Amino acid sequence: DVKVTQSSRYLVKRTGEKVFLECVQDMDHENMFWYRQDPGLGLRLIYFSYDVKMKEKGDIPEGYSVSREKKERFSLILESASTNQTSMYLCASSPTTGQGYEQYFGPGTRLTVT
Amino acid sequence: AQTVTQSQPEMSVQEAETVTLSCTYDTSESNYYLFWYKQPPSRQMILVIRQEAYKQQNATENRFSVNFQKAAKSFSLKISDSQLGDTAMYFCAFFGGTSYGKLTFGQGTILTVHP
Numbered sequence: 001d002v003k004v005t006q007s008s009r010y011l012v013k014r015t016g017e018k019v020f021l022e023c024v025q026d027m028d029h030e031n032m033f034w035y036r037q038d039p040g041l042g043l044r045l046i047y048f049s050y051d052v053k054m055k056e057k058g059d060i061p062e063g064y065s066v067s068r069e070k071k072e073r074f075s076l077i078l079e080s081a082s083t084n085q086t087s088m089y090l091c092a093s094s095p096t097t098g099q100g101y102e103q104y105f106g107p108g109t110r111l112t113v114t
Numbered sequence: 115a116q117t118v119t120q121s122q123p124e125m126s127v128q129e130a131e132t133v134t135l136s137c138t139y140d141t142s143e144s145n146y147y148l149f150w151y152k153q154p155p156s157r158q159m160i161l162v163i164r165q166e167a168y169k170q171q172n173a174t175e176n177r178f179s180v181n182f183q184k185a186a187k188s189f190s191l192k193i194s195d196s197q198l199g200d201t202a203m204y205f206c207a208f209f210g211g212t213s214y215g216k217l218t219f220g221q222g223t224i225l226t227v228h229p
Contacts, residue, residue, distance in 0.1 A: 030214075042220055042222050043205065043219040056214070058216075094215040101209045101217070103161075
């Protein structure tokens with residue numbers, strides 16, 4: 001079974017702090033994604049990566065950056081956390097071909113910025 | 115750009131009954147995939163069912179089936195014999211015309227199954 005894990009289920013940070021959210025997948029998937037989930041807005045793509053050290057902006061990249069130094073690990077960085085970044089963050093991975101492009105999701109990190 | 119719309123923020127159904135969740139999408143692509151994902155309360159999101167646009171036959175997975183109307187750009191999910199464990203947020207998602215497996219998600223529908 002594909003397994004996607006995220007470093008924390010719940011996180012509370014202060015405004016202005018630098019925040020790291022980590023995601024690890026164990027299926028050698030090329031693609032990895034970071035979403036934020038807010039009520040009424042569904043999932044919105046922040047950044048994605050299609051290979052080690054390769055990344056592309058999603059729909060809402062402002063205030064975020066990412067890092068992918070190893071194929072299995074994809075980190076989301078909030079350079080200076082703000083209260084409007086309080087949200088649920090979901091990581092996902094998918095293979096480049098086959099399996100109909102299904103994405104496999106981690107359990108999510110609920111981040112609160114105070 | 116693709117858009118996906120779920121017009122029902124919340125729905126409820128009695129156990130053992132049937133419920134249909136709606137999804138519409140907009141695209142200029144001719145080949146694409148559509149998905150329904152399920153996110154149970156405080157649990158991981160999982161794939162429920164997948165439909166490939168070039169297949170005319172509607173996908174079915176046990177109690178879950180879809181009504182795919184390509185011309186109308188509609189992709190509804192039917193859950194038969196609803197169970198308490200079906201209580202979850204359901205997302206419709208679209209893949210097509212983009213690289214690297216990017217999905218576009220709808221806003222989600224919260225489904226509550228009542229005993």
